[in-house]
Amino acid sequence: MSNAAPLLEVRNLRVEFPTRRGTLVALDDVSFSIAPGEVLGVVGESGAGKSMTGAAIIGLLEPPGRIARGEILLNGKRIDNLRYEQMRRIRGKEIGAIFQDPLTTLNPLYTVGQQLTETMTTHLPINPAEARRRAIEWLELVGIPAAAQRIDSYPHEFSGGMRQRVVIALALCAEPRLIVADEPTTALDVSIQAQVIALLKTLAREKGTAMMLVTHDMGVIAETADRVAVMYAGRIAEIGPVREVVKHANHPYSAGLMASIPPLDRRVERLAQIDGAMPRLSAIPRGCAYNPRCPKVFSRCADERPDLMDAGTTRAACWLYASEVPHG
Amino acid sequence: MFAFIVSRILQALPVLLSVALISFAMFAYVGDPVAIMLGQDYTQAQRDALVAELGLDRPFWVQFATFIGNAAQGEFGLSYRLSRPVADLIAERAPATLELAFTAAVLALLVGVPMGVYTGLYRNSWLSRFFLTFSLIGVSLPTFLIGILLILVFAVWLGWLPSFGRGDTVRLGAWTTGFLTVSGLKALVLPAITLGLFQLTLIMRLVRAEMLEVLRADYIKFARARGLPNRAVHFGHALKNTLVPVITIVGLQLGAIIAFAIVTETVFQWPGMGLLFIQSVGAADIPVMSAYLLLISLVFVTINLIVDLLYYAVDPRLRIGRGKGGH
Numbered sequence: 001m002s003n004a005a006p007l008l009e010v011r012n013l014r015v016e017f018p019t020r021r022g023t024l025v026a027l028d029d030v031s032f033s034i035a036p037g038e039v040l041g042v043v044g045e046s047g048a049g050k051s052m053t054g055a056a057i058i059g060l061l062e063p064p065g066r067i068a069r070g071e072i073l074l075n076g077k078r079i080d081n082l083r084y085e086q087m088r089r090i091r092g093k094e095i096g097a098i099f100q101d102p103l104t105t106l107n108p109l110y111t112v113g114q115q116l117t118e119t120m121t122t123h124l125p126i127n128p129a130e131a132r133r134r135a136i137e138w139l140e141l142v143g144i145p146a147a148a149q150r151i152d153s154y155p156h157e158f159s160g161g162m163r164q165r166v167v168i169a170l171a172l173c174a175e176p177r178l179i180v181a182d183e184p185t186t187a188l189d190v191s192i193q194a195q196v197i198a199l200l201k202t203l204a205r206e207k208g209t210a211m212m213l214v215t216h217d218m219g220v221i222a223e224t225a226d227r228v229a230v231m232y233a234g235r236i237a238e239i240g241p242v243r244e245v246v247k248h249a250n251h252p253y254s255a256g257l258m259a260s261i262p263p264l265d266r267r268v269e270r271l272a273q274i275d276g277a278m279p280r281l282s283a284i285p286r287g288c289a290y291n292p293r294c295p296k297v298f299s300r301c302a303d304e305r306p307d308l309m310d311a312g313t314t315r316a317a318c319w320l321y322a323s324e325v326p327h328g
Numbered sequence: 329m330f331a332f333i334v335s336r337i338l339q340a341l342p343v344l345l346s347v348a349l350i351s352f353a354m355f356a357y358v359g360d361p362v363a364i365m366l367g368q369d370y371t372q373a374q375r376d377a378l379v380a381e382l383g384l385d386r387p388f389w390v391q392f393a394t395f396i397g398n399a400a401q402g403e404f405g406l407s408y409r410l411s412r413p414v415a416d417l418i419a420e421r422a423p424a425t426l427e428l429a430f431t432a433a434v435l436a437l438l439v440g441v442p443m444g445v446y447t448g449l450y451r452n453s454w455l456s457r458f459f460l461t462f463s464l465i466g467v468s469l470p471t472f473l474i475g476i477l478l479i480l481v482f483a484v485w486l487g488w489l490p491s492f493g494r495g496d497t498v499r500l501g502a503w504t505t506g507f508l509t510v511s512g513l514k515a516l517v518l519p520a521i522t523l524g525l526f527q528l529t530l531i532m533r534l535v536r537a538e539m540l541e542v543l544r545a546d547y548i549k550f551a552r553a554r555g556l557p558n559r560a561v562h563f564g565h566a567l568k569n570t571l572v573p574v575i576t577i578v579g580l581q582l583g584a585i586i587a588f589a590i591v592t593e594t595v596f597q598w599p600g601m602g603l604l605f606i607q608s609v610g611a612a613d614i615p616v617m618s619a620y621l622l623l624i625s626l627v628f629v630t631i632n633l634i635v636d637l638l639y640y641a642v643d644p645r646l647r648i649g650r651g652k653g654g655h
Contacts, residue, residue, distance in 0.1 A: 088552075090555070092554040092555030097553035099549070104545065108645060119554045122555060154644040
C-alpha cells in the first residue's frame, strides 16, 4: 500500500511438491509486496503456506519442493531463478532469516562469537578483529548482558530467550534490508515473547529493515505489523492494513480467525471457533478452498476460485466482493 | 580436567584386573607348566622343587598378586616355545604391528571421511552409488580373501609390490621402522589396504549416515540462511557435528585393528604381534598368549580414555558440570 518502490515483490508464486502420487500444490498464485522498512505480517493456520512462502523467498525450499510459476523480485531484480552461489550471496546480506526454535537454530559446537564473526566476514569487507568488535556490539544491541564476556560462550550456556536474541543478531549483523522471521516467538515463554518482539520491532525500525513476520499469534501481528496477509490453503485470502484486517476483516475466513481471538475486556461463555479443519494439500476443494467451512457460502464459491479483489479497505479473495457482472 | 582423567583411569582399573584374572587363570590352569618345563623324565622331588621355585604351592590370591606385580613391571616370564622373555618378544614385534595399524587407520580415515561426506552430500550422484556398492564389498569380503586377491593382482600378476614380510627396516633405539626405506614402504601398502579396507568402508558409511542426519538439522538450514559458503556449511558446521559418533567408532576400530591384525599378519607373513600370537596359540605358548591378552586390553582401555578426552574437546556441552576450569 506504500507508494515507494517495493523492496520485495512476489508475483503469482506457485510452489509444487512432486510426489509419487501426483503433484501437490503448496502455494498457488501468491502475490504481495513489501516496501522498504515495512512490516508485513503473515498469518494463518498451520499448513496454510506461511513458512513455505518465507522459505521460497530465501531460496531454501526443501527439495523436492520447487517454484513452478511466478517471480520473486528484490529491488526490482528477479531472485527466484538465481544459481545457488548467487543466491547464497543474497542470503544473510540482503535477506536475513530468523527461525522458530532458537534451541535448534544455533550450532551447538560453535561459540556465538564464532557464528557472528563468520557471518560478518562472509558478507562484509572486514577483518576478523573488526568482526569480533562488531559481534560484541551486536550482542549488546540485542540486550545480552556482559556481551564482551558472553561472546565466547556456547549456545547451550544461554536461555531460550537469550538464544533467540543471538539469532536476531545473526540475522541482522550483515545489515540486510529485509528480514524473513518465521514464527520467531512461538517456541519461547510467553513472558519472553513480548520482549523479543519488542526488540525485533525496535531494531527493524532503527535500521530501516523491512520484515516479513510469519506467525499465528494475532497479538504479535496487531502490535508489530503495518500490513497483514491472511493465508489459507496455500493462497492469500486477504491482505490489507493491519487495523482494517484485525477490526473489520472482509474475507469470512479472516473474520473467523479474528473472532477466535479471545477478548480480554469481557467474559465470554464460549470461545468463537471456525468449524472444520483446513483441507490437506492433496484434497483442496474446487472453487474457493474455504467454501466447505464458510458461513457465507453461495453457489459461485463451489465452482470458481476467487482471485484477490478490491473489498474496500482491504483486498480479499472472496466472491462477496465481486463486481456486479460475473465474468466467465 | 585432571580429575576427569583420574576418574577415567580409576574406572579402567577393574577392567584391567578382570582381564588379568582371566589371563592368569589361563596361565595357571590351562595345561601344566611344570610338566611342560620339566619335559618327560622327572622325579617327584624335582617336581616339588620346581613347584616351590615357581611359587605354585602358594595360595591362589598370592599367586595372582605376584602375577599382577610382575605384569605391572612388564615381566611375563619365558616363552615356552622360544625360551626367551615374553616381554622382549613382544617389544620386538610391537613396532611392526603398530606401524601397520597406524597406516591402516590413517588410510581408513583420510579416504573414508571424505567419501562419507561426499556420499552424504550428493546422495544421488553416480559416484556416490559407486562408493556405496564398493563399500558393500569392503564390508562383506573377508580380510584374508582381500589380502590374497591383492597379492594375486599386485604381487603375482603385476609384480609391483612384495607379497610378504616387512622389507628393510631401520633401527631407531628400541624401535624398528619400515617408514624410512623404500622397500619398507612398498611392503606396507598391501597389508595396510587389507587391514584398513573394512574400517574405511565402515567409517564412510557411518559418516554418510551422520551427515544425512545432521544436514537436516535446523542449524544447517540457518547456516545456509546466513549465506555461509557451502564449504563452511559442509565441512565446518555439518562435519564437526558428526564427529562424536565417528570418534567413538574410529576409536573402537583402532583397537580392533591392533588386536585383530592377526589375519592380515598371517596372510602377509608380517612379523608383528598378531603373527606371534597365532604361532603361540599353535604351540600352546601360554605366557605369550596371556601377555598378549593383557596388552590388548591395555590398548583398548587407553584408546577409550583418548576417545573420552576427544569428546570433551569436540563437544562443549560435555564440559558443563566439570567446573569452569575446563574452559
